[in-house]
Amino acid sequence: MLLELRIQNIAIIDDLHLRFPTGFIVLTGETGAGKSILVDAVGLLIGERASVEQIRTGATEGVIEGIFATTNNDALHAILTRLDLLGDDSGELVIRRTLPSSGRHRVRINGNAVPLSTLQDIGKFLVDIHGQHETQSLFRSITQLDLLDSFGGLLDDRAAFYEIYYAVKRLQRDLSIFEEQTTESRKEADRLQYEREEIESAAIEPDEDIGLEHERQVISQVHTLAELSNELYSTLYEDDRSILSRVGHAEWLLQRLYNVDSRLSDTAELLAGATAHLKELVGRVRDYQTQLDANPDRLEHVEARLDFLNQIKKRYGGSISSVMRHLEQITKELDGLTVSDDKKEELQSALATLRMQQVTQGKHLSKQRKKVAADLDQRVNKEMSDLHMKHATFNAVVEQERNETLNANGQDRVQFVFSGSVGESPRALRDAISGGELSRVTLCIKTVLAREDRIPILIFDEIDAGIGGAIAERVGKKMKTLGQRHQVFCITHLPQIAALGDSHFSVKKVVRQKRAITQVVQLAKQERVSEIARMLGGTKITQTVKRIAKEMLEIG
Incomplete structure (x- = not known):
């Protein structure tokens, strides 16, 4: 409920501070006294657009502040908690809006600066203004759906559908993720398989590149090697004064010495060993000479193989050993990359089952809504008849969304429509009527849905337009009844309505210091x-x- 309202420098209001009780509150006063300014001020507190023209002439800024009770308003409490705007434990919500004559408007909720959009989100849970204003939650399709489901006791059925709906969404997401992962796994497996085949087909030997580098060096200098090895062979064996022949002569001399002095036995053995090693050396040099190959085709083959190995090394780590380690690693990874078709079928089957449940629950919910809508129609039309709106009809139309589109609330779109007279086509509430008639239709709907309507504050601005006498009294009684569950404000020119208020505020325009100001007092x-x-x-x-x-x- 609205506990306090303070208005400074708005229109002809100078500085006004009001405290409001619970129940049905009437505001009366002559035309032009400023009653609608009060409604406009409350509208600003719930996020209506402001204009500099609303600021009192000569003032630098206008200020509106409202203090609201938040107890027994779970929806409001939830959004304030989510936005971290709950404030202290007093159970009060303080909204302050400042309208400077120049510069940006400012909004504070429980002392916290917030954007206008946040105020509008919160305002939806605070106040409904019925009349020339466009803030009625009753115009919103989702509100109409909420009211219909609450009225018919369908919230549990709707919650069951909600759970199925989001279970379907979760499974769809899981399946999509699985398919993406499967695609990525297959791509990864293809890549790894290509790499493995490339390395395995290369038939690389350990340290092969080192051997080939050496072979290339040898082949490229084979003529120099041949010359040097020939000279070495001649020096060791072929020349007249070759090393081997001279060692042979030395061996002959030592043998003669040994024949005379047996103490040279070990020396003779050493020389014999040296001769044997020298002969082995000569043999190896001869073998080396025969192995030297100056075939240019072999050099071309070696260089091509080295180029290929260098490319492989560049791709897979820089060395033959790193290439072989990479082969071991990708072989292990390929063994771990298994794509399970069974898992996909399991997800698809579960999704199909949930979708069937979703369709079944959606159809059940839709059927129940249509039954509830018929009951709501009957009750609202009875209330309208009680206000002598005998040729007017109200209908809560339950229609399937286009292409049977499902959303979290089911497959239905609910729209409250109204026809003012016989033969007139029903139209949406916002478009069908205006002013006082709309307020009275809204009053009838609110009366029927009093228990389900969660918005605590209702303001009726034009509800008495075009009525009087007994009808006015009936309108007043309905608002008085609503006041038992809501805080109801009514601006009225009719005494029949004013007399039924639980409390009564008088709005007057007075002149002070040659300027008109609005004065509001609660009447005894x-x-x-x-x-x-x-x-x-x-x-x-x-x-x-x-x-x-x-x-x-x-x-x-």
Whole structure:
């Protein structure tokens, strides 16, 4: 409920501070006194667009502040908690809006600066203004759906559908992720398989590149090697004074010495060993000479193989050993990359089952909504008939979304439609009627849905337009009944409605220091008699009129 309202420098309001009780509150006053300014101010507190024209002439800024009770408003409490705007434990919500004559407007909620969009989100849970304003939650399709489901006791069925709907969404996501992972796994497996085949087909030997580098060096200098090895062979064996022949002569001399002095036995053995090693050396040099190959085709083959190995090494680590380690690694990875078709079939089967449940629950919910809508139609039309709107009809139309599109709330779109007279096609509430008639239709709907309507504050601005007498009294009684569950404000010119208020505020325009200002006071019992009498009798108020006014208040 709205506990306090403070308005500074808005239109003809200078500085106004009001405290409001619970129940059905009426505001009366002559035309132009500023009653609608109060409604506009509350509208600004719930996010309506502001204009610099609303600022009082000569003021640098206008300020509106409202203090609301948040107890017993779970939806409001939830959004404030989510936005971290809950404030202290007082159970109060303080909204302050500042309108400077130049510069950006400012909004604070419980002392926290917030954007206008946040105020609008919160305002939806606070106040419904019915009349010339466009803030009625009743115009929103989702609100109409919520009210219908609450009225029909379908919230559990809707919650069951909600769970299935999001279970389907989760499975769709899981399947999509699985398919993406499967695609990626197959791509990865193809890549690894290509690499393995490339390395295996290369038939690389350990340190092969080192051997080939050496072979290339030898082949490229084979003529030099041949010359050197020939000279070495000649020096060792072929020349007349070759090393081997000279060692042979030395061996002959040592043998003669040994024949005379046997102490040279070990020396003779050493020389014999040296001769044997020298002969082996000569043999190896001869073998080396025969192995030297100056074939250019072999050099071309070696260089091509080295180029290929260098490419492989560049791709897979820089060395033959790193290439072989990479082969071992990708072989292990390929063994671990198994794509399970069984898993995909399992997900698809579970998804198909849930979708069948979703369709079944959606159809059940839709069928129940249509039954509830018929009951709601009957009750609202009865309320309208009670207000002598005998040729008007109300319908809660339940239609399937296009192409049977499912959303979290089911497959239905709910729209409240109205026809004002016989033969007139029903149209959406926002488009069908305006002003007082719309307020009265809204009142009938709110009366039927009083238990389900979660918005605590209702403001009726034009509800008495075009009515009077007994109808006005019935309208007032319905608002008084609504006041048992909501805080209901009504701006009225009709004494029949004003007399039924649980509390009564008078709005007057007075002149101070040559400037008009709005003055609002809560009336005591006797003051209410005078105000009702004024509304009954105009400028001339007789004792009879006062007596009637008193009786009306006593009856109300």
